[in-house]
Amino acid sequence: MTVAINVTQVSKHFRSDKAALSDVSLTVNKGEMVALIGASGSGKSTLLRVIAGLLKTDKASSAKVDVLGKTLQASGQLAKDVRQQRAQVGFIFQQFNLVNRLSVLLNTLMGSLGRIPKWRGLLGLFYTADKHLAMQALQRVGMEHTATQRASTLSGGQQQRVAIARALVQKPSIVLADEPIASLDPESARKVMDALADLNKEGMTVLVSLHQVDYAIRYCKRTVALKDGVVVYDGPSSELTPEKLDKLYGATSASEMYAFPSNDRSTSVSTDNTVQPLAANA
Numbered sequence: 001m002t003v004a005i006n007v008t009q010v011s012k013h014f015r016s017d018k019a020a021l022s023d024v025s026l027t028v029n030k031g032e033m034v035a036l037i038g039a040s041g042s043g044k045s046t047l048l049r050v051i052a053g054l055l056k057t058d059k060a061s062s063a064k065v066d067v068l069g070k071t072l073q074a075s076g077q078l079a080k081d082v083r084q085q086r087a088q089v090g091f092i093f094q095q096f097n098l099v100n101r102l103s104v105l106l107n108t109l110m111g112s113l114g115r116i117p118k119w120r121g122l123l124g125l126f127y128t129a130d131k132h133l134a135m136q137a138l139q140r141v142g143m144e145h146t147a148t149q150r151a152s153t154l155s156g157g158q159q160q161r162v163a164i165a166r167a168l169v170q171k172p173s174i175v176l177a178d179e180p181i182a183s184l185d186p187e188s189a190r191k192v193m194d195a196l197a198d199l200n201k202e203g204m205t206v207l208v209s210l211h212q213v214d215y216a217i218r219y220c221k222r223t224v225a226l227k228d229g230v231v232v233y234d235g236p237s238s239e240l241t242p243e244k245l246d247k248l249y250g251a252t253s254a255s256e257m258y259a260f261p262s263n264d265r266s267t268s269v270s271t272d273n274t275v276q277p278l279a280a281n282a
């Protein structure tokens with residue numbers, strides 16, 4: 001198995017008295033779709049930003065992040081070629097950050113800014129090949145029919161799918177998604193998760209942070225759980241039973257991690273990563 005992401009003994013302090021991440025080690029293989037769960041403040045965003053090279057780790061000599069076999073940062077120092085390495089990692093934010101007054105196609109094309117010469121980006125000069133790629137990306141997330149619409153006319157879920165298309169235009173091998181469904185209604189959340197699952201089926205490595213464990217169980221074979229910056233679980237999502245979650249997080253916090261009522265919870269994910277059908281209220 002080829003390793004896509006390797007995080008070794010990473011700690012991160014924003015304040016000297018509290019670690020946002022504490023000695024985190026984690027390996028994600030190519031082609032995996034892994035969920036990162038945890039309560040608010042557990043360190044999910046920090047870990048994703050560290051993996052994307054958007055944030056430096058503490059300076060401990062053992063701390064290292066390797067992406068696709070190359071060191072992206074070590075001992076709190078970013079690699080010299082971090083910009084090139086970042087191009088292989090698409091990052092999807094909770095807030096989609098589309099430009100409302102621009103068309104969906106132009107928003108999607110923004111994803112190519114890291115790949116094309118700066119002057120072309122500044123002039124908004126995109127070639128037919130760029131546009132073709134953007135349309136293909138929109139097609140992959142089922143949004144090609146909205147290409148000429150202003151971004152402001154789309155629903156939250158549609159905007160998030162366009163944000164995924166924008167990340168795809170970058171031609172990444174890995175997608176990091178930071179709570180991509182946190183602000184969405186269940187139907188939109190399902191479509192966004194379906195889009196990520198489709199990318200994963202095509203071979204993309206996906207690491208997605210989620211507040212709600214139901215989605216982790218339904219969409220990801222493996223879950224990594226963080227609590228107060230520490231990895232408290234790394235294993236099959238199917239083993240994350242309500243009892244296990246109570247043990248990891250305490251009953252009150254664990255009960256807040258479910259999106260769906262208890263009679264609608266599936267604790268099984270098929271071994272071939274086939275997504276379970278969502279219940280009617282999802």
Ligand SMILES: Nc1ncnc2c1ncn2[C@@H]1O[C@H](COP(=O)(O)OP(=O)(O)OP(=O)(O)O)[C@@H](O)[C@H]1O
Nearest residue numbers: 014015020038039040041042043044045046047211
């Ligand atoms: N830029 C920052 N400056 C100071 N503290 C920060 C910063 N970013 C994160 N933190 C702190 O680091 C800890 C982990 O935050 P992080 O955002 O990674 O958690 P999270 O699990 O993603 O939370 P949420 O689900 O609310 O997004 C928290 O205590 C947070 O307050």
